[in-house]
Amino acid sequence: MNIIEIHGLTKDYALGETTVHALRGIDLTIAKGDLVCIMGPSGCGKTTLLNVIGGIDSATTGSVRIGGQELTTLPDREITDLRLHRLGFIFQTFNLIPVLTATENVEFPLLLQKEHSKSEIRARAEKLLEEVGLSEYRHHRPSELSGGQRQRIAIARALVTNPDIVLADEPTANLDSVTGASILEIMQTMNQRQQTTFLFSTHDKNVLKYARTVVHIKDGLIDGE
Amino acid sequence: MGILLRISLRNLLRQKRRNLLLGAAIAIGMAILVMANAFSHGISDVLFNRILKYVSGNISVSFTQNGNRMNQLFRDGDRMKELIRKTVPEISSVNEAIGIFSRVIGNARTDNAILVGMDLKSETDPKRLADLKENFRLIEGSYDNLARKDLENPVLLSDEKAKSLNTHMLDVLRVRFQDVNGQNQAARVTVAGIFKPANVFMNTPVFLDIGNLKQLAGYGPNDIGQLYIMIPNPKKNAIPGANALHVALKPPLASAFGHLEFKGRSATATALGFRVDSASLAGLMKLLPGFFADYRLMSNDVLVGKALADSLGLHAGDRCSLSYPPKSGGENVTATFTVTKVLPASTNFPPNVIWVNDRAFYTFYYDHWPSPPQSENGAFLPDSTSSLHPFLCREWILMNRSHTTEEMQRDLKLLPQLKSHAVAVGVPTMYESASMIINLEYALNLITLGAVLILFFIIQVGVVNTLRMTIRERTREIGTMRAMGMQKNHVRNMFLLESFFLTLFSCFVGILLAFAGMWLLSKIQIHSEGNHWDMLLVNGHLHFKPSVLGTALFMPLILAIAAITAWFPSRTAANLPPSEALGHFG
Structure with missing residues (x-):
């Protein structure tokens, strides 16, 4: 069963008077529970593709379906709601909220959902922090943590809502190789344990071994799978 | 505590220096507003509660003869007092206010004065007695000397009046005046006390026991002058009390x-x-x-x-x-x-x-x-x-209830058209007798409010700039929150809450500052004898009377200004596309 279906996806950006064709007709399907690596050099369109799949950016043309739901025609409020309930995000620069502690950062999406009790939210956040090995840092603010620790909190935050898909944009780019590897191992473990679909982008060939499927992108087009 | 509230409050602490400076500006604005309001309220308090109530009471019943307001006489006094006691609930006291213009002859000098009667026996409430004595800070003699039988018509006068008459304690003065029957009279009075006036209005009167004054002025045993009624909580009770009394005073056929x-x-x-x-x-x-x-x-x-x-x-x-x-x-x-x-x-x-x-x-x-x-x-x-x-x-003729001094004066001017020799009975409250004081307070408040609103407008330009700077610095955070699934209105509300709390805390600090400032300013002794600024002072000190209601109304006004000015940058932040916000390097 495909969780992501993309057909004829293009994305153009206006850059001054010129138009940049970031995606030039992507067709891609991703099965539920897959761990997909989107590989390609800088500027090839990896981040744009993840942004469009995540509803963070809009497509110029084409179709993007998440769990059968067409994304390109949804209004902002519903796309935001879809992100909250069905998607998780991991960013290259971790993007934790600096004024919140590790636990509060993990709790954040659940608090936005307003669907769970306080105790349930706290229990889920602490369980995930334990799984990523950061229980003892739960009261620390992001500024008091290392890059690897921050990214593990970001993973916990992405997974706390039990999303269908986690989109990770170069999650290891700002980490040393050992820490990067540990991050990918966590993602691999979570993927296997929870059957969550993971899509991560990278330009580092060394991390391909963690992916079950690799999609190569070049100049806004799929170069091979 | 909601997540938005938590983030907003913590962000306030995150940018301490910037928010402290901005908060200080708002606090100073609020402090000025509260102090100015308390000052104008203080002026009307001085005029109403420290001067006017001793001149006309909270409610007064006036008896104008032949259109002359200075000629106050009603010949059925007991009946009138009984009617007042039956009609006005919770009366603290009913006193006669008799003032007679006179020429006083001192030691080789003369001066004009108003002979004012004081009912010493009626003041039994210790607080009111203390208030009265505060108005008579005696330099020589004693307040109780007015009741002395061994002195001929003992009087209290201000140090300025004593100076202008070149008179001293126990000197005998002569006074010339017209009695209630319109006949010229002369009498001897004895200086029984010299006081330092609490305000400029206390310079002119020469006080003596009302019994003595009534006798000198030709009042009969059942005759009364203008009555002033003191009631608790006059702001609330004076006008309804006067209205009720007005109904009860409908004159029967003579x-x-x-x-x-x-x-x-x-x-x-x-x-x-x-x-x-x-x-x-x-x-x-x-x-x-x-x-x-x-x-x-x-x-x-x-x-x-x-x-x-x-x-x-x-x-x-x-x-x-x-x-x-x-x-x-x-x-x-x-x-x-x-x-x-x-x-x-x-x-x-x-x-x-x-x-x-x-x-x-x-x-x-x-x-x-x-x-x-x-x-x-x-x-x-x-x-x-x-x-x-x-x-x-x-x-008698019952005057209409008037709402302002102007209305009252206009009605008095119309009295001669009736060509009547009946006594015109009026029931003004001190708020109508001196509506210009209320107008003065309103005007002062309006001027202050206008000035402070301009000040706040300038401060709010600072709020907008600060908020724009904050938003610029936190653009990636906004992008992250939007990516996580935060709706646009939540982003907007988060920034609005920050401005709201910054303004709210600053307002509280401003109120504390204002109280500290008022306490300090009221400690300063101001020497302004003979100067008309004196009327703004109580015993040589600035008088502030903070209004809880006024302060409570300023808060939502300032918060509303803050919310309105913060709305536009907050909305801009909320409408940032998440991809653009995430890609921002601020």
């Missing part, structure tokens, strides 16, 4: 019932007064058109019915007398009239009535207030449905 006597003959008769303004005279003439076709009713007429005139053998030009029982009891008193015309028999003008013009009527009526006539005894008392009723004299 009449005297007795025996009309002429050349040894006597017949029972009712004396009624008729109004002499041109409209009333014309109205009366219309009631007997046949007779008044040949005769024009005059303002000095005294008319007698034909049957009554025939029984006494009375003709026009004859002088008859009415003997009637006075209200005060004792023997009958006599009023004499010269009959100007005998009326023909008429249903409109009953036979056993003597119709007396306004001036002659009130002259005898007020001299010896008649015992109320009874219709069972044969007195003619037309009820309100009678065609005569609108043209007949009442026991």
Whole structure:
């Protein structure tokens, strides 16, 4: 069963008077529970593709379906709601909220959902922090943590809502190789344990071994799978 | 605590220096607003509660004679006081306020002064007594000296007045004034105390015991001057109390019932007064058109019915007398009239009535207030449905309740048009007697509010700039939150909450600052003797009276200004596309 279906996806950006064709007709399907690596050099369109799949950016043309739901025609409020309930995000620069502690950062999406009790939210956040090995840092603010620790909190935050898909944009780019590897191992473990679909982008060939499927992108087009 | 609230509050602490500076500006603005409001409120408090209430009370009942407000006299004092006590609930005290313009002759110097009566015995409430004594900071002598019997008419006067009269303690001064009957009088008074006035208004009066003053001014035993009524919580109770009193003071018809006597003959008769303004005279003439076709009713007429005139053998030009029982009891008193015309028999003008013009009527009526006539005894008392009723004299004229000083003055100016010698009774509260003070307070508040709003506008430009800077710095955070699933309105509300709390905390600090500032300023002794700024001071100190309601209203106003100014940058932040916000490097 495909969780992501993309057909004829293009994305153009206006850059001054010129138009940049970031995606030039992507067709891609991703099965539920897959761990997909989107590989390609800088500027090839990896981040744009993840942004469009995540509803963070809009497509110029084409179709993007998440769990059968067409994304390109949804209004902002519903796309935001879809992100909250069905998607998780991991960013290259971790993007934790600096004024919140590790636990509060993990709790954040659940608090936005307003669907769970306080105790349930706290229990889920602490369980995930334990799984990523950061229980003892739960009261620390992001500024008091290392890059690897921050990214593990970001993973916990992405997974706390039990999303269908986690989109990770170069999650290891700002980490040393050992820490990067540990991050990918966590993602691999979570993927296997929870059957969550993971899509991560990278330009580092060394991390391909963690992916079950690799999609190569070049100049806004799929170069091979 | 909601996640938005938590993030907003923590972000306030995150940017400490910037928010501290901005908060300080808002706090100073708020402090100025509260202090200015308390100052203007303080001015009206001084004028109302430290000056005016001693001059006119919270509610006053005035008795204007012949349109002259300075001539306050009502000859049925006990009845009036009883009526007030029955009508106005929770009275603290009812006092007479008598002030008489006089010329005081000191030691080789003279000066004008107002002789003001003080009812020493009525002040039994320790707080009010303390308030009174605060107004009389005696340099020499004692407040209690006013009650001394060994001194001739003991008086208290201000140090300035003593200086202008070149007088000292126990000096005997002479005063010249006009009494209530319009006769010039002279008297001796003794300086029993010299005080330092609490304000500029205390410079002119010379205070003496009200009993002494009434005696000097020719007041009779049941005569009263203007009454002032003190009530608890006057702001709330004064106007309803005055309204109730006004209803109760509706004047009854004035009449005297007795025996009309002429050349040894006597017949029972009712004396009624008729109004002499041109409209009333014309109205009366219309009631007997046949007779008044040949005769024009005059303002000095005294008319007698034909049957009554025939029984006494009375003709026009004859002088008859009415003997009637006075209200005060004792023997009958006599009023004499010269009959100007005998009326023909008429249903409109009953036979056993003597119709007396306004001036002659009130002259005898007020001299010896008649015992109320009874219709069972044969007195003619037309009820309100009678065609005569609108043209007949009442026991007094009741002035309209006025809402402002201007209205009150306008009504007083209209009084002479009635050409009546009846006492005009008014029931103003101190808020209407001195509405200009309220207007002054409003004006001061408006000026302050205007100035502070301009100040806040400038401060809010700072808020907008700060917020824009904050948003720019936190653009990636906004992108992250939007990516996580935060709706646009939540992003907007997060920034609005930050501005709201910054303003709220600053307002509280501003209020504390204001109170500290007012405390400090009120400690400063200001020497302004003889200067009109003195009226703004209480015992040489600035007087602030913070208003809880005023302060409570400023808060939402300032918060609303903050919310409005923060709205636009917050909305801009909320509308940032997440991909653009995430890609921002600020």
